[in-house]
Amino acid sequence: EVHEIVVPHIGHVPVAKGDFKYLPKQVQDFVTQWVDVCQPRAVYICDGSVEEAEEITAKLMERGTLHKLTKYPNTYICRTDPRDVARVESRTVVCSVDRYATECHTKDGAASQLAHWISPENMDAAMQERFPGCMAGRMMYVIPFSMGPIGSPLSKIGVELTDSNYVVLCMRLMTRVSHDIWRVLGNNEFVRCLHSVGCPRPVNYRVVNHWSCNPEKVIIAHMPDDRMVVSYGSGYGGNSLLGKKCFALRIAGRIAYDEGWMAEHMLIMSVTNPKGVEKFFVAAFPSACGKTNLAMIQPTLPGYTVRCVGDDIAWMRFNKDGQLMAINPENGFFGVAPGTNHQTNPNAMAALQRDCILTNVAETADGGYFWEGLEDEVDKDIPITTWLGKPYKIGSKENYPSSHPNSRFTAPAKNCPIMHPKWEDPAGVPISGIIFGGRRPEGVPLVIEAEDWKHGVFLGAQVKSEATAAAEFKGKQIMHDPMAMRPFLGYNFGKYLQHWLDMEKPGRKMPKIFHVNWFRKDQNEKFLWPGFGENIRVLDWMMRRVDGEDIAEPTAVGLVPKEGSINTDGLNINWKELFSIPPDYWKGDIHETRRYLEEQVGDDIPPVLRSELDRVEARVDAM
Numbered sequence: 108e109v110h111e112i113v114v115p116h117i118g119h120v121p122v123a124k125g126d127f128k129y130l131p132k133q134v135q136d137f138v139t140q141w142v143d144v145c146q147p148r149a150v151y152i153c154d155g156s157v158e159e160a161e162e163i164t165a166k167l168m169e170r171g172t173l174h175k176l177t178k179y180p181n182t183y184i185c186r187t188d189p190r191d192v193a194r195v196e197s198r199t200v201v202c203s204v205d206r207y208a209t210e211c212h213t214k215d216g217a218a219s220q221l222a223h224w225i226s227p228e229n230m231d232a233a234m235q236e237r238f239p240g241c242m243a244g245r246m247m248y249v250i251p252f253s254m255g256p257i258g259s260p261l262s263k264i265g266v267e268l269t270d271s272n273y274v275v276l277c278m279r280l281m282t283r284v285s286h287d288i289w290r291v292l293g294n295n296e297f298v299r300c301l302h303s304v305g306c307p308r309p310v311n312y313r314v315v316n317h318w319s320c321n322p323e324k325v326i327i328a329h330m331p332d333d334r335m336v337v338s339y340g341s342g343y344g345g346n347s348l349l350g351k352k353c354f355a356l357r358i359a360g361r362i363a364y365d366e367g368w369m370a371e372h373m374l375i376m377s378v379t380n381p382k383g384v385e386k387f388f389v390a391a392f393p394s395a396c397g398k399t400n401l402a403m404i405q406p407t408l409p410g411y412t413v414r415c416v417g418d419d420i421a422w423m424r425f426n427k428d429g430q431l432m433a434i435n436p437e438n439g440f441f442g443v444a445p446g447t448n449h450q451t452n453p454n455a456m457a458a459l460q461r462d463c464i465l466t467n468v469a470e471t472a473d474g475g476y477f478w479e480g481l482e483d484e485v486d487k488d489i490p491i492t493t494w495l496g497k498p499y500k501i502g503s504k505e506n507y508p509s510s511h512p513n514s515r516f517t518a519p520a521k522n523c524p525i526m527h528p529k530w531e532d533p534a535g536v537p538i539s540g541i542i543f544g545g546r547r548p549e550g551v552p553l554v555i556e557a558e559d560w561k562h563g564v565f566l567g568a569q570v571k572s573e574a575t576a577a578a579e580f581k582g583k584q585i586m587h588d589p590m591a592m593r594p595f596l597g598y599n600f601g602k603y604l605q606h607w608l609d610m611e612k613p614g615r616k617m618p619k620i621f622h623v624n625w626f627r628k629d630q631n632e633k634f635l636w637p638g639f640g641e642n643i644r645v646l647d648w649m650m651r652r653v654d655g656e657d658i659a660e661p662t663a664v665g666l667v668p669k670e671g672s673i674n675t676d677g678l679n680i681n682w683k684e685l686f687s688i689p690p691d692y693w694k695g696d697i698h699e700t701r702r703y704l705e706e707q708v709g710d711d712i713p714p715v716l717r718s719e720l721d722r723v724e725a726r727v728d729a730m
C-alpha cells in the first residue's frame with residue numbers, strides 16, 4: 108500500500124487511511140494537485156463505512172464539536188459558529204468565460220438575482236487568496252460519492268476534498284460514499300469538489316463551539332465548464348456538503364443542459380388511490396416552503412397511500428418510451444427542523460429516532476432534541492439548552508427561539524418509514540405531474556392547472572413566495588423564486604427556461620403541470636386551507652385530471668377545479684374565497700411578473716415564454 112503522496116512543493120505527505128494507488132489516475136492527479144496547494148498534514152481516503160463514521164464521530168465528540176443525544180441511538184447534536192448558519196447567496200458565484208453564459212442580460216444593467224458571475228481572472232485571484240496552505244495542520248479527507256444509486260445510468264460521481272470531518276459524516280448520510288466508487292468511476296468524468304473551512308493551523312483566535320469557519324472570506328464558486336466546485340470559509344449545509352446544491356443542482360443543471368435532461372429543486376413522491384392506482388409527482392417549492400412535509404404526508408382520506416422518493420432534488424430524463432423518469436440523487440434528508448413535529452410530519456419524526464445529526468437545534472436535559480413546534484411533545488418543565496448554549500423553558504420569552512430558524516436535521520433516507528420500494532431504482536420512477544408552488548397568503552387559488560407545457564413553464568417562471576429562513580433574506584416580503592431555482596442556477600436562466608421548453612417533443616408523454624398554494628389566508632389572517640395531510644385531496648384531484656376527468660374549468664390564469672370537484676368532506680372550506688381570482692390582485696401580480704422577468708432575464712426571455720406572458724397578461728387585463 109502507498110502510505111504517502113509525493114507533491115512538488117512540500118514533499119512527502121502521509122496517507123493516514125486508504126491506498127492512494129488504488130484511486131483512478133485522474134483522481135490521484137486531482138488529489139495531488141490540491142494537496143500541493145492546501146498543504147494538509149495528511150490525507151485520509153474515505154470508504155463510507157460504519158467503522159469510519161464511528162472513528163470520526165468519536166474524534167468530533169472528543170473535540171466538543173459533536174455531542175451525543177442519549178435519548179436516541181447514534182444521534183448527535185452540533186452547534187455551529189452563529190456566523191455560519193445558512194447558505195450564503197451573496198457569496199455564491201458561477202464562473203464562466205462569457206459573463207452571459209452565467210448571467211442574463213438584465214435590463215438597465217440591474218444586478219443579477221439569477222446566478223452571480225465571476226470572471227476566470229477574479230476566480231483565480233479568489234483561489235490564490237484563500238487556498239494556498241489553507242489546510243495546514245489539518246487532515247484532507249478524500250470523499251468518493253455517487254449522486255444517485257451507485258452504478259445507475261442516471262447517477263453521477265463526485266470526489267470531495269475537505270478538511271471538515273463534519274462534512275465527511277454528513278456527506279455519508281446525504282450521498283452514497285463507498286470504496287466501490289473508485290471501481291465504478293474508472294476513467295470516467297467526475298465532478299471535482301474542493302472544500303475548506305478556511306482555518307489553517309495554528310489558529311490564533313477563539314473558535315466558537317469548536318466550529319472552524321472563516322465567514323469574512325466565504326466563497327462558494329462553481330466552474331460548470333470544468334465540472335468543478337470550490338467552497339471556502341463555511342462548514343454549513345449547502346455551502347459545504349458539495350454533493351447537494353452545488354453539484355446536484357448547479358453543476359448537474361449545466362450537465363443536464365448539455366446532455367438533454369433536467370436537474371431540479373423538486374421533491375419526488377407517489378400517491379396510490381383506493382382503487383390501487385399509483386401516480387408519481389415532483390414538486391418545486393422555494394426553500395423551506397414545505398417540500399419535505401408534502402413528500403412525506405400522511406393522507407387524511409381513507410384508502411390513500413403516499414410514499415416518498417426524495418424531498419429536495421430530482422434528476423429527470425425522458426426514457427426511450429417518451430416517459431419522464433426521475434431519481435432522487437440524494438441518500439438522506441437535510442430538512443428544516445423548526446415546524447417539524449408529529450402533527451406536521453410524523454414520517455420525518457420517525458426518521459429522527461436514530462442515526463441523525465442535528466445542527467443548531469436545542470437540547471433537552473434528558474438527552475433529546477428540541478425546536479419550535481415540539482412544545483407539545485416534550486415535558487413542559489424540562490430544562491432546555493438553546494442552540495446558543497443558553498437556558499430556555501417552554502413558553503418563556505428569554506432566549507427564544509431555542510433553535511436557529513434554519514436549524515437542520517441530517518437523516519438517512521432509509522430510516523423514513525414511507526420510502527417507496529423503488530426510491531433507489533436505477534431506472535427512476537415515472538412522473539405524471541409536475542407541481543410548482545410557494546407561500547402566497549393572498550390572491551392565489553389552492554391549485555391551478557396549466558393549459559399546456561409552455562403555460563406550465565410560465566407558471567413555474569412566475570413562482571413567488573414569502574421569504575423564509577433558509578437563506579439570508581428576512582421578513583415577510585414576497586420574493587420571486589422562478590422555478591424555485593433562483594438560488595441554485597448554474598447557467599443563464601433564459602437558456603434554462605428555453606431548455607425546459609425544448610423538453611416538449613413529439614412522442615413524449617408530457618406530464619401535466621400544476622401550481623399550488625397551501626398558504627392562502629382570509630382577511631382575518633386565518634388560513635383558508637388546512638394543508639398537511641389534507642393536501643392529499645388536491646393530489647387526488649390532480650390524479651383524476653391526469654386521467655382526463657372533466658373536473659376543471661378555464662380561467663384567465665389557468666384551469667381551476669370545478670366547484671365541488673375536490674373532496675372536502677369533513678372540512679369547513681370557503682370554496683369561493685379559496686379559489687377566487689381577484690382581478691386587481693392578478694393585474695398587479697402579472698405586471699410584477701413582467702417587471703421581474705424583463706429586469707432579471709431581459710433579452711434572454713425565450714420568445715415562446717414572452718408570448719405566454721403576453722397571452723396571460725392580456726387575459727388578466729381583460730378580467
Ligand SMILES: O=C(O)CSc1cccnc1C(=O)O
Pocket residue numbers: 192193194343344345346393394395419441442513577578
Ligand atoms: O443548505 C443549507 O444550509 C440550508 S438550505 C437547504 C438545505 C436542504 C434542502 N434545501 C435547502 C434549500 O435552501 O433549498
Ligand SMILES: [Mn+2]
Pocket residue numbers: 372394395419
Ligand atoms: Mn431545497
